[in-house]
Ligand SMILES: Nc1ncnc2c1ncn2[C@@H]1O[C@H](COP(=O)(O)OP(=O)(O)O)[C@@H](O)[C@H]1O
């Protein structure tokens with residue numbers, strides 16, 4: 001474990017652990033609400049924000065937070081106009097975000113290494129400030145989900161029933177989408193914008209294969225996510241690969257392993 | 271003494287995309303009623319039920335729940351509602367029976383309220399009442415349609431409602447489950463819970479049903495005040511089985 005002697009690796013692991021908690025926790029709701037596309041949309045909005053930060057000369061993560069939260073609110077507002085097609089509002093905001101990102105990048109004339117590190121993820125680029133921002137965001141997300149767990153579960157399983165019981169569903173929907181936006185901003189530094197969406201979805205998909213309740217789906221997806229992050233960071237360090245790619249590939253490998261093992265076990269039972 | 275209605279829907283009109291569904295019609299529901307709402311497909315039965323539970327707003331008219339105007343009403347736990355498509359949720363949803371019933375504790379404990387021991391006891395009590403306690407740790411999607419429906423009834427009961435609305439509860443469940451279902455409804459009604467259900471099985475409606483409302487051409491008619499078996503055929507537009515209850 002000599003790699004942990006390096007400050008940047010300590011930071012990368014700390015960031016990785018935070019990501020492997022918040023991504024699957026939020027991802028469980030995202031997947032079960034059938035909103036898997038939302039990750040891509042909000043991460044591209046973050047990209048536009050980062051480019052805006054580089055263009056305007058301010059901390060790009062602030063730009064990412066502002067743009068992705070604005071996109072989150074935009075999605076929820078548009079959803080009202082397309083009640084039967086929730087995914088349409090997501091696609092519209094995705095198009096707008098990509099357009100804006102491309103525009104900002106060309107304006108900033110800065111398709112540089114820094115931007116690349118945001119796209120593909122990086123272990124060396126994580127600064128102490130990044131870690132502080134990520135920790136703050138993570139604490140906010142975990143506390144919110146802890147306090148609103150039963151409400152979020154209710155709107156995920158049965159939105160109409162929740163509305164009838166008096167749950168403020170409109171407010172909660174917006175708040176949840178904002179939490180998703182913040183999750184993406186927190187994960188983006190290490191996993192990379194292109195691969196964040198998979199971190200929301202893949203560990204949860206694997207967990208659903210083996211879990212026997214909503215709570216265990218969430219807990220198992222965190223465990224699987226953590227394994228993928230640890231293996232992914234180690235591989236990234238030793239083979240000098242972009243961590244986003246290794247983490248996502250490990251999580252897909254875990255998913256296949258889970259599906260395969262389940263098949264074998266079920267066969268032996270029959 | 272005259273009983274006061276617990277739900278009053280007055281002069282309700284409703285239209286979807288310019289097409290009138292309900293046309294200046296009224297409905298009063300009294301405590302202890304066991305009401306069946308019948309009527310042809312598309313006559314607005316589900317719409318009327320959603321208006322009574324505040325899920326949609328009428329174009330005209332107003333709804334009074336437990337003596338309060340609906341937009342001032344807050345005690346949603348006093349109402350239970352099981353929608354028409356309750357059991358057509360995503361069958362892979364990884365929630366246990368207990369988790370599903372627990373979700374509706376919201377009306378008891380409110381926003382960010384914590385679930386305590388006594389709440390879990392209540393969850394087990396209602397699951398026992400519908401005969402599903404042994405299944406509490408099973409995944410909801412792995413149960414039969416009839417069993418899922420019992421879980422949804424338990425979910426509604428966990429807030430201790432005084433009135434239970436059910437939209438076509440017996441559609442898609444087998445004859446045995448249907449018998450059990452009506453037995454459970456009779457039991458709940460005897461305990462004092464008002465029951466309102468939309469149903470098509472006019473022949474099979476429980477003997478204990480006290481009022482039958484027929485919805486047709488935007489109006490709600492009470493059986494016995496203008497509707498008899500002969501014009502029921504006309505209302506439905508085809509031959510229907512006669513009502514089999516004696517009073
Ligand atoms: N969301 C909706 N948008 C447009 N039309 C609707 C909607 N819901 C129901 N309708 C129409 O309103 C009419 C009444 O519907 P509904 O109340 O569900 O009838 P019922 O429950 O008696 O079968 C039907 O003709 C139906 O097609």
Ligand SMILES: [Mg+2]
Pocket residue numbers: 315316317354437
């Ligand atoms: Mg209907």
